[in-house]
Amino acid sequence: MTDLASQRPPATGIRPLQRIASLGRAAWRAELGIWRSLYRWLFRRPRVPRGASGFSYHSPVLTILVIFIVLSAVEIPIIDLIVHRWPWVRIPLLALGIWGVTWMVGLLLSFLTRPHAVGPDGIRARYGADVDVDLPWETVASVEKSRDVTEKAPKVRDEPHGRTLALRMQNETNVLVTLEKPVRTRLGDTEAEIDAVRLWVDDLDGFMTAVRTHIP
Template sequence: MTELAASTGAAPRRTVLQRIGWLVRAAWRAEVGIWQSLYRWILRRPRVPRGASGFTYHSPVLTILVIFIVLSAVEIPIVDLIVHDWPWVRIPLLALGIWGVTWMIGLLLSYLTRPHAVGPDGIRARLGADVDVNLTWDAVATVEKSRDVLEKAPKIRDETHGRTLALRMQNETNVLVTLEKPVTTRLGDDTVEVDAVRLWVDDLDGFMSAVRTHIP
């Protein structure tokens, strides 16, 4: 069951082959996103539209990601020392360890190189390389501070203001964007319509100030 199905009460069944295909496509998108993030960071090319201001959202997960990166990096020479006399084991484990560290760094960089953006064309709400929602000003009704904390909540659920997409960081959001009209976006293999978007912003006051330059 997809997060979308879980949030709407629908329960479309996938065959085994469909599930495998979904997992393969999700893994491929994640892998491509990681390497694109490394590329953008090296070339200093964050995805911020021309004339817009970028706003980070990685602070809630920064500590845990750094810890995982450090532990993964320390683990490589330790494992290499243990299996040093068995090249047929050592080489695959070494490659896997290096890939794992690179992947974790790329995950962090996906947040850094794809910040939320506020500009003349509207708001871009993002979650790493996975989600990029374009909210044009003509579709935006209100933008407000709204702290929301929910554990194990689906990405999309029905709230009083309609179907809401929540881009949570450590289960939290602190901004609510309600829409004048539904906006269509992609979540994995699905195309969905949402009536509101919740997101987390590190610099909440700066974000709201940028929004007020476009919405009085």
């Protein structure tokens, strides 16, 4: 007789619960990253390896972030004035508004305190507090100027030079680092094996000059 229990489909609730748990972990990591960025900025501790040079990448989003920060800050007293007579509404909205401004400032500071780095040990490619890819020189095949503008593309995709991680700013990158051998890096809850990295650098010429001091 056929075991009917073995033919039952897996519980449909497991996948949504896993998705919710993954989103919760991502939100927690983002929150920790924001507060760590505030700490690093306050105590002037940018995350740049010893002997390395840091290179910013936030200029494409700087204006947008500043506008959001200013509008969020202006919104707090306006809303407070509107709901001033209802403390049970005013206090939660005031706390939420202050948290929102702090979060936006922390997001900007995550870019400022975690720049790309080029040093004796290799390249560190960053994207705020979310991504930190270590690329030792022995794994780097080439570094070249390569402007790429791509909208709605996955963070990791197949390109002619292999699996490529793209750290885009406003959908753009201007540097391509190809690797001698694949490198594993953590992206959120998972690890990805990549053959190349695309990234954006504000000072492209300075970045390439720093690279040439280590790669003839």
